């Protein structure tokens with residue numbers, strides 16, 4: 001209690017100083033300056049002094065660009081798994097794709113330098129949750145379990161879980177999947193749903209979609225369940241494969257954030273919503289995905 005009061009006073013002093021000493025640069029902020037910035041906003045109606053004193057870094061604001069912290073000052077660190085065309089994949093040494101480009105626009109708008117880190121898909125949520133990365137963007141589906149660990153942005157794309165089979169397969173629809181060996185990328189929604197619906201013993205986990213497709217080609221699995229855009233890319237890149245017409249599940253893709261960094265989530269959301277509204281996101285999607 002005492003501590004909170006002391007910090008509150010300090011916050012008040014800096015708020016007063018900021019108010020009278022002529023404002024602050026508020027685009028991207030270190031945790032140090034965020035304490036001041038967040039206290040500056042407490043002079044308005046809704047006082048968040050108690051919150052900001054106990055948890056400087058997670059202070060939220062309605063003024064999206066005003067107050068947030070990042071792991072490294074001035075840098076937006078994005079974790080992805082770059083084995084997922086057309087959302088994220090390598091072109092030479094560079095990670096490109098829809099997510100990479102949308103993230104670049106977000107970083108530009110927030111005045112941050114984007115840094116993309118390629119990690120295993122199942123390391124993204126824990127890494128974001130523990131504050132190692134600022135956000136996770138990886139064609140990632142908003143999912144109940146993940147929501148227990150991280151927060152999600154406004155959705156920016158729709159994903160569909162699709163089924164890849166060999167051209168000569170006896171699997172004609174998802175009704176034929178019972179008892180078949182199903183290849184998936186570990187910890188993806190394809191993995192989660194297939195394990196629930198067809199039993200874990202029938203699901204073979206791979207580190208990425210490309211390896212799952214290799215498993216299908218060599219007969220280790222009878223099909224691969226994966227998001228439809230990468231599925232189309234794999235079918236196009238590999239002879240003798242096709243997609244089932246039936247969609248297995250329809251989902252929303254969004255960016256995940258630490259629950260401790262609501263301010264960053266709000267700042268990104270506000271920029272992302274504008275980029276969706278003005279057609280910029282669609283423009284990027286159209287560049288990578290041609291309508292059938």
Ligand code: ARG
Nearest residue numbers: 081084138139140141188189
């Ligand atoms: N949408 C699926 C999920 O969220 C798969 C995402 C895989 N993404 C990737 N970059 N490997 O589970």
